[in-house]
Structures are given as structure tokens and as C-alpha cells.
Amino acid sequence: MAATKHYESYPEGDVPIYLAYGFRPAFLLMAPYMILSIVLWGLYYSGYITLPFIGDTLSWHIYEMLFGVGFLGMAAFIFTGAPELYPGTIPVVGKTLRNLFGLWIAGRVGFWLMDVITPYPAAIINIVLFAWLTALVAKPIFKDPAKRHVSVAYGFVAVQVAQIWFYLSVLGFVQTPALEILKISLAVFLVLILLAIRRVNIEAVNEIIELEEKNEEIFFARPPAYNLTMFMIALFAIVEFFYPGNRVLGWIALGAASASLAILNDFIAYDEENILGKRLIRALITVPVLISIGYGLIGYNYLTGMHYNNGDFLHVLTSGAWTLSFYLVMIVVTIVHTGRDIAKERNNWICLSIFLILVATVLRTLVAFYPGAATTLYMSSALVWSIPFAIYIAIYFKWLLSPRADGLPG
Numbered sequence: 204m205a206a207t208k209h210y211e212s213y214p215e216g217d218v219p220i221y222l223a224y225g226f227r228p229a230f231l232l233m234a235p236y237m238i239l240s241i242v243l244w245g246l247y248y249s250g251y252i253t254l255p256f257i258g259d260t261l262s263w264h265i266y267e268m269l270f271g272v273g274f275l276g277m278a279a280f281i282f283t284g285a286p287e288l289y290p291g292t293i294p295v296v297g298k299t300l301r302n303l304f305g306l307w308i309a310g311r312v313g314f315w316l317m318d319v320i321t322p323y324p325a326a327i328i329n330i331v332l333f334a335w336l337t338a339l340v341a342k343p344i345f346k347d348p349a350k351r352h353v354s355v356a357y358g359f360v361a362v363q364v365a366q367i368w369f370y371l372s373v374l375g376f377v378q379t380p381a382l383e384i385l386k387i388s389l390a391v392f393l394v395l396i397l398l399a400i401r402r403v404n405i406e407a408v409n410e411i412i413e414l415e416e417k418n419e420e421i422f423f424a425r426p427p428a429y430n431l432t433m434f435m436i437a438l439f440a441i442v443e444f445f446y447p448g449n450r451v452l453g454w455i456a457l458g459a460a461s462a463s464l465a466i467l468n469d470f471i472a473y474d475e476e477n478i479l480g481k482r483l484i485r486a487l488i489t490v491p492v493l494i495s496i497g498y499g500l501i502g503y504n505y506l507t508g509m510h511y512n513n514g515d516f517l518h519v520l521t522s523g524a525w526t527l528s529f530y531l532v533m534i535v536v537t538i539v540h541t542g543r544d545i546a547k548e549r550n551n552w553i554c555l556s557i558f559l560i561l562v563a564t565v566l567r568t569l570v571a572f573y574p575g576a577a578t579t580l581y582m583s584s585a586l587v588w589s590i591p592f593a594i595y596i597a598i599y600f601k602w603l604l605s606p607r608a609d610g611l612p613g
Contacts, residue, residue: 281336401426
């Protein structure tokens with residue numbers, strides 16, 4: 204299996220198990236940080252607490268969910284994927300991981316205290332952090348003669364450009380509102396998520412089919428539907444930035460919704476058999492479905508007179524698609540890359556977690572239709588949303604802190 208090929212180039216020497224592969228420290232940090240961030244935000248937005256050390260709390264919430272958590276997802280994905288996609292690539296382990304994620308912690312402290320110590324420390328630390336991550340993985344990607352996954356590297360660069368733009372706005376060097384830049388950043392992350400989830404789908408589905416049906420690895424997530432969806436998401440973000448409120452955005456959003464649904468064809472047409480009903484595969488296809496619902500609601504709102512707040516509908520993309528894609532990557536990578544069979548480890552806790560993410564998404568989106576119940580919906584959504592990550596901590600942290608079950612390094 205691809206998940207075991209990395210050991211051939213694994214560096215010699217002993218390293219602490221939590222630094223034995225890039226996904227381990229990333230996920231050890233990600234789950235508790237997501238719980239902390241969303242619970243604090245829910246308590247603040249519902250009026251239960253104040254955050255006096257944070258000035259622009261909305262930008263803090265969006266930035267930390269996109270760039271704070273997003274960095275961990277990017278690091279876990281590329282540090283795990285690069286040694287498999289490019290044989291001979293030496294996995295990043297040990298001291299380098301410790302220093303990199305230590306810098307991530309410093310970046311979070313700097314951003315949280317940005318209004319106390321000025322934005323400069325946060326800007327410098329976080330820009331250097333993303334540049335360092337990109338530099339660590341750029342060499343094998345660009346050395347590949349076929350340039351098979353160069354789009355992922357370009358996605359990393361786009362994230363960094365968006366972040367620099369954000370800090371230039373915060374520091375007053377550009378006049379673009381920070382929230383507008385964060386909306387562009389969300390589109391960049393959605394494109395990057397589609398690039399990543401396509402590769403995760405190929406690995407996870409083939410692992411399941413191979414173990415369940417003893418077939419060869421033949422499932423392939425074909426690029427056209429993913430590419431069209433990414434194009435429509437980017438087009439929507441660009442047009443919304445330059446022509447906010449234009450009705451044409453409704454049609455573009457519906458185009459993005461339709462393109463996202465086309466991704467399901469890979470699963471429906473697989474080997475003349477519908478594999479949508481298989482456990483975990485159902486969850487994988489829920490990501491494009493949520494993207495479709497989110498853009499569908501936004502498109503409908505534009506075309507019917509903007510009677511609702513599109514910010515609430517955006518949470519189908521953030522609380523829903525964005526969160527579920529990160530959670531599924533955490534689950535798939537943790538199971539496969541700690542040396543376990545994904546077909547055997549698909550349990551009811553995963554199903555419950557996915558269900559709770561969907562429930563949290565519905566609760567948050569209902570604010571658009573029931574603004575009078577906003578406080579209750581905000582808080583209940585935040586609490587429900589955090590439970591899957593608590594479940595992840597309870598079940599999978601012991602795997603992240605233990606050697607691989609199959610005895611291989613990493």
C-alpha cells in the first residue's frame with residue numbers, strides 16, 4: 204500500500220513518537236485548538252463572555268479558523284503525502300517538526316494579543332511560518348518532471364499571498380477591508396481543500412475497496428468536475444469582490460453548486476456499481492454535497508432579492524464542508540498512517556461525529572431564518588460542533604502517541 208512506502212526513506216535515529224511524522228503533532232494540536240476557538244467564539248458571540256484583549260473579534264474568529272487551523276491541516280496533508288507521492292522524499296520529523304509547530308504556537312499567541320503588542324509580531328511570525336512550510340515541501344513537487352501535483356504548491360502560495368494581503372490591510376498599508384480579504388481567503392482554502400480531498404478520496408476509497416472486495420486499486424477521482432468546481436468558486440469570489448451585490452453572482456453560485464454535485468459521478472459510475480452506500484465513503488461525498496448546498500443557498504438568495512443574510516449561508520461552507528473535510532482527513536490519515544486497516548476501523552463514533560458536524564451546520568444556518576433565536580442557535584451550534592473533536596481526542600490521541608501498529612517507522 205502507498206501508506207507504507209515512506210519507510211524506505213525514513214531518516215535514521217530516534218525521535219519522540221509524537222514527532223515521528225508530520226500528521227502527529229498537527230492533529231495533536233488541531234483538535235483541542237478547534238474546540239477552544241469555537242467554544243470561546245460561541246460564548247463571546249452569545250454574550251456570555253468578553254474578550255477584551257481582542258479588538259476585531261470577527262476577523263480573529265475567521266482568521267484563526269482559516270489560517271490558524273488551516274496551517275495544521277496543510278502541514279498534516281503535505282508532510283504525509285509528499286513521501287508517498289514522490290518516492291525518495293525524506294519525511295520531515297523530529298526537531299524540524301518541533302520548531303515548526305512551536306512557531307505555530309507563537310503565531311497563535313501573537314495573533315490573539317495583536318491589539319496589545321501591535322500586529323507586527325503576528326504578521327512576521329505567521330508569514331514566516333507559512334513560507335517555511337512551503338519551502339520544506341516545494342523541492343520534491345517542482346523537481347517532479349511530470350509536475351503531477353504542482354497545483355497543490357500553487358495553492359500553498361495562494362494562501363500565503365492572501366495572508367500577506369490580510370496583514371497589509373490590518374497594518375494600514377492597503378485600503379481593502381480585512382473581512383473582504385478573508386472572504387477571498389475562504390475561496391482559496393476551498394480550492395485547496397478540493398485539491399486535497401480528491402487525493403484523499405483516491406487513497407481512502409481504494410483502501411476500502413481493496414480490503415472489502417479484494418479488488419485492485421481502480422477507483423480514480425477524475426479531475427474535470429473538481430477543476431470546474433474550483434473554477435466556479437474562484438470566479439464567484441472574484442466577481443463578488445469587484446461587483447458585490449450583483450445578481451449575476453446568483454447564477455455563478457448556482458454554477459458552483461452544480462459543478463460540485465458532478466463530483467459524485469465518480470462514485471456512482473465506479474465499475475458499474477454504486478459505492479455511495481459504503482460506510483465512510485458516504486462521508487467523503489458529503490463534502491461536495493455541502494459545498495453544493497452552501498452555494499445553492501447563496502445563489503438562491505441573490506436571485507430572490509437578498510431576503511436573508513448570506514453570512515449565515517456561508518456557514519454551510521465553513522461549519523459544514525470546510526470542517527468535515529478537515530475531520531475526514533484527520534480520520535483517514537490517522538487510521539491509515541498509524542498502520543491500521545481503514546475498512547476495519549470505520550466505527551459508529553465516526554458516523555456520530557459526522558452527524559454532529561451536520562447538525563451543528565444546520566443549527567448555525569438556521570440563524571438566517573430565525574434571527575430572534577440567534578443567541579441560542581450560536582451557542583448550541585458551537586457546542587455540538589466541538590463534540591466530534593472531543594471524540595477524536597478520546598479515541599485517536601492514544602494512536603498519535605503510540606508507534607505504528609504495523610511496526611513501521613513514522
